[in-house]
Amino acid sequence: MCMELEGKRRRRREEGDDEIGGFEKYTKGIGLKLLRKMGYKGGGLGKNEQGIVTPIEAKVRPKNMGMGFNETAPKTRVEDEKKVIGNYDMRGPQFLENLEDADEKLAMPPMPELQHNLRLILDLTQLDIQNMDEDLRIEKETAISLQKHKDELENMAAQQKLQLDNMDKILPLLSGQLNDYSLSLDQQLMCAPYILPILQVALQELQINQKKKIEDHFTWVMSSMLPNYLMVDLMERFFFPKWLHVLYHWLTTNPNFEEIHNWYVGWKGLIPQQLLADEN
DSSP, X not given: OHHHHHHHHHHHHHHHHHHHTGGGGGSOOHHHHHHHHTTOOSSSSSTTSOSOSSOOOOOOOOTTOOTTTTOOOOOOOOOOOOOOOOOOOXXXXXXXXXXXXXHHHHHSOSOHHHHHHHHHHHHHHHHHXXXXXXXXXXXXXXXXXXXXXXXXXXXXXXXHHHHHHHHHHHHHHHHXXXXXOOOOHHHHHHHHHHHHHHHHHHHHTOOOOSSSOOOHHHHHHHTOOOOHHHHHHHXXXXXXXXXXXXXXHHHTTOOOHXXXXXXXXXXXXXXXXXXXXXXX
């Protein structure tokens, strides 16, 4: 079988020799003779006959076009490079104290730095979970406390509403009774030590001016139930000095007497008749 293949190859070489040197049948065959003298036996050139057998074909280029026209560079296949992921050792620098420990290092589980990193991440995650659990517990306790406080406020509001409703029912009855009630002289004298200082402070804080507005302090003092002689004494000491002072300055500034009359009538209308009837 091998002999047959070798014979076929030899015949092909001879046929190729005839084809390659076929053009020399029109010449004296000097070229092929020279090649045979140099040891050419047919086939490709080179020691191992690795050269081409078919001549290079000529390519026609357009006019004024240089070499390499309409040729593309051969595309080389570039394999996708795999991204290298670094494995950081978070244990810190490591070193061998002696070579005897090298075998022990080899006997350790593979990739100890990765296992250490995973344990570290696991511990940090566990710590975060514990912190979140603690925060959640505090939030729940706060919510329970706020709910309890809310219930207490609702109960307090309900009680106050009930008290206000009762006051709305009682106040008209008390007001009607007070309108028809008058204190005796003994009762007035008994209340005087407690009421008199309060009325005195109210008259001292009373602001009197040229405006028509009259403060509530005066109305409140006039509605008291003190004996007339005590009220007259309060008015003479704390009210009329300020009132006359304002009236005097007003009269010295070329005023409108109609306004002064209205102002005077307004103040006079607030004084009870029993005080106006007093000779003082």
